[in-house]
Amino acid sequence: MRRLGLRVIALGYLAVLLAIPVGLVFYRTFEHGLGAVWxxxxxxxxxxxxxxxxxxxxxxxxxxxxxxxxxxxxxxxxRWRGKALVEAIIDxxxxxxxxVIGLALIxxxxxGGWLDxxxxxxxxxxxxxxxxxxxxxxxxxxxxxxxxxxxxxxxxQAAATLGANARQTFLRVTLPSIRWxxxxxxxxxxxxxxxxxxxxxxxxxxxxxxxxTLTLLVDKRFSxxxxxxxxxxxxxxxxxxxxxxxxxxxxxxxxxxx
Amino acid sequence: MITxxxxxxxxxxxxxxxxxxxxIPSGSLTALLGPSGSGKSTLLRVIAGxxxxxxxSVVIDGRDATGLPPQRRGIGFVFQHYxxxxxxxxxxxxxxxxxVRKRPKAEIDSRVTELLGxxxxxxxxxxxxxxLSGGQRQRMALARALAVEPSxxxxxxxxxxxxxxxxxxxxxxxRRLHDEVHVTTVLVTxxxxxxxxxxxxxxxxxxxxxxxxxxxxxxxxxxxNGFVMGFLGPVTRLGSELVRPHDVKIxxxxxPGSSEAQVTRVVHLGFExxxxxELADGSQARVQLTxxxxxxxxxxxxxxxxxxxxGGRARISA
Numbered sequence: 001m002r003r004l005g006l007r008v009i010a011l012g013y014l015a016v017l018l019a020i021p022v023g024l025v026f027y028r029t030f031e032h033g034l035g036a037v038w039x040x041x042x043x044x045x046x047x048x049x050x051x052x053x054x055x056x057x058x059x060x061x062x063x064x065x066x067x068x069x070x071x072x073x074x075x076x077x078x079r080w081r082g083k084a085l086v087e088a089i090i091d092x093x094x095x096x097x098x099x100v101i102g103l104a105l106i107x108x109x110x111x112g113g114w115l116d117x118x119x120x121x122x123x124x125x126x127x128x129x130x131x132x133x134x135x136x137x138x139x140x141x142x143x144x145x146x147x148x149x150x151x152x153x154x155x156x157q158a159a160a161t162l163g164a165n166a167r168q169t170f171l172r173v174t175l176p177s178i179r180w181x182x183x184x185x186x187x188x189x190x191x192x193x194x195x196x197x198x199x200x201x202x203x204x205x206x207x208x209x210x211x212x213t214l215t216l217l218v219d220k221r222f223s224x225x226x227x228x229x230x231x232x233x234x235x236x237x238x239x240x241x242x243x244x245x246x247x248x249x250x251x252x253x254x255x256x257x258x
Numbered sequence: 259m260i261t262x263x264x265x266x267x268x269x270x271x272x273x274x275x276x277x278x279x280x281x282i283p284s285g286s287l288t289a290l291l292g293p294s295g296s297g298k299s300t301l302l303r304v305i306a307g308x309x310x311x312x313x314x315s316v317v318i319d320g321r322d323a324t325g326l327p328p329q330r331r332g333i334g335f336v337f338q339h340y341x342x343x344x345x346x347x348x349x350x351x352x353x354x355x356x357x358v359r360k361r362p363k364a365e366i367d368s369r370v371t372e373l374l375g376x377x378x379x380x381x382x383x384x385x386x387x388x389x390l391s392g393g394q395r396q397r398m399a400l401a402r403a404l405a406v407e408p409s410x411x412x413x414x415x416x417x418x419x420x421x422x423x424x425x426x427x428x429x430x431x432x433r434r435l436h437d438e439v440h441v442t443t444v445l446v447t448x449x450x451x452x453x454x455x456x457x458x459x460x461x462x463x464x465x466x467x468x469x470x471x472x473x474x475x476x477x478x479x480x481x482x483n484g485f486v487m488g489f490l491g492p493v494t495r496l497g498s499e500l501v502r503p504h505d506v507k508i509x510x511x512x513x514p515g516s517s518e519a520q521v522t523r524v525v526h527l528g529f530e531x532x533x534x535x536e537l538a539d540g541s542q543a544r545v546q547l548t549x550x551x552x553x554x555x556x557x558x559x560x561x562x563x564x565x566x567x568x569g570g571r572a573r574i575s576a
Contacts, residue, residue: 154341157308160328162355163406173357177347180429243307 029235040232049217057193060132068140076148102202123205131199136192140185147181272480274300289453292463334403338415342387349383355406393424475531503546505569516566
């Protein structure tokens with residue numbers, strides 16, 4: 001009886017907060033048939049927003065993955081001064097509101113900012129990429145570091161005593177051991193990169209057909225009382241996110257030879 | 259031959275080794291024996307190159323290895339917790355050292371098959387380490403270390419994580435393997451029985467220093483100090499001397515050099531009988547007798563007896 005009660009509470013919580021809102025978006029989207037939805041997501045602005053969203057993610061996620069793995073290795077395996085400080089700074093993007101991040105980027109890279117090189121960064125795609133990298137930075141580090149800690153360094157030491165150099169040890173021993181941590185970090189980074197609104201909104205300038213991602217498109221259509229259009233774009237975002245999760249489920253073997 | 263000279267190693271405020279020197283002859287099986295925290299594992303890891311000493315030098319087979327990384331020391335290392343590559347099969351684990359050396363595939367295959375045969379894992383090549391028992395995993399780790407034909411085999415508490423029965427089996431098996439392969443082997447252990455059983459030389463470490471090095475029997479019978487004596491076997495105090503409990507003779511009547519004692523307890527442990535005594539000065543002593551000796555004396559609590567040391571072997575004035 002108590003078990004059943006817990007289950008009802010847990011599932012009810014998930015339903016009210018997650019399943020029903022997301023489900024309603026899909027319901028509202030397809031309420032008036034597929035044709036209208038299709039027209040709504042194939043306007044030039046929507047197509048551009050779709051590709052821009054993927055483009056930004058395609059730049060930000062690989063960069064954060066490489067950085068994340070290197071940082072996790074340095075944090076877990078290294079012995080150096082200032083480690084605690086770096087450890088704290090890594091989490092900054094989680095702690096700081098995305099809007100603040102966007103404003104900070106304008107202060108640094110905008111006209112008259114610290115690093116104003118004359119190259120258009122703010123109110124252009126490079127600034128949006130920077131903002132996306134910033135907000136999705138901690139995911140890979142935070143997924144990979146605990147895995148590294150858990151597997152310990154004995155396998156790496158064993159590889160060294162067997163004659164493997166640092167590169168061979170990393171590619172043949174460390175990387176295969178942390179690959180699911182990386183995969184999960186990549187999925188979370190991708191989801192965050194695609195869904196980012198606040199920071200990107202501040203630095204984008206919201207120029208239709210140029211600096212408009214899917215989340216910005218949803219917001220614009222909603223503000224313009226184009227509810228059907230907003231729902232359709234939202235559904236497209238949700239589909240991309242689900243595809244990312246599905247991709248991970250498919251590549252992950254059911255049973256790890258742990 | 260391994261020569262470690264004046265090795266000092268500090269971890270923060272803790273000095274694990276204070277200027278330790280040790281020679282390990284070629285082809286020997288040497289045990290580094292000591293309690294936890296004595297520095298035995300640190301010394302092994304310094305020899306392997308897994309730890310860099312703060313001072314001192316390591317020479318392996320005439321070559322100064324002090325500054326060499328583990329990859330270039332020609333060693334095989336076996337870890338207490340196996341350090342198996344979990345994502346590789348048993349064959350891939352054993353082949354690892356040969357693969358990173360880019361040996362021809364046919365050579366790797368035949369060498370791995372041969373080694374799996376030697377360690378008795380012939381039918382287990384396609385399994386993953388998680389599908390093996392602890393003893394099997396450690397044999398796999400040994401095969402993996404031996405695959406690259408190291409000049410020195412270093413074992414860090416290799417049987418420490420196994421249960422008593424498997425431990426005894428692997429011990430006997432390691433001894434046989436060493437007799438066949440003759441690779442210079444260093445074994446770290448805190449178990450004196452294991453060291454006496456397997457090794458032909460033992461170095462006893464205590465608190466970052468080597469107390470004594472020698473053959474197992476020499477250490478047992480001629481310990482350099484009370485620590486070595488106590489670590490290698492049971493010790494009891496008789497008057498002003500530390501002796502082995504089996505080196506004490508109990509007699510019903512006074513004998514030259516004997517002293518009076520009262521029996522406080524007689525414990526029958528099967529073949530062995532333990533007699534607990536209180537000496538005239540009020541100190542306690544334990545004596546170990548065989549069942550036949552005890553039966554002949556017919557001892558009971560309260561008896562007055564006369565004790566003296568015999569055998570004249572391990573004896574240290576306390």
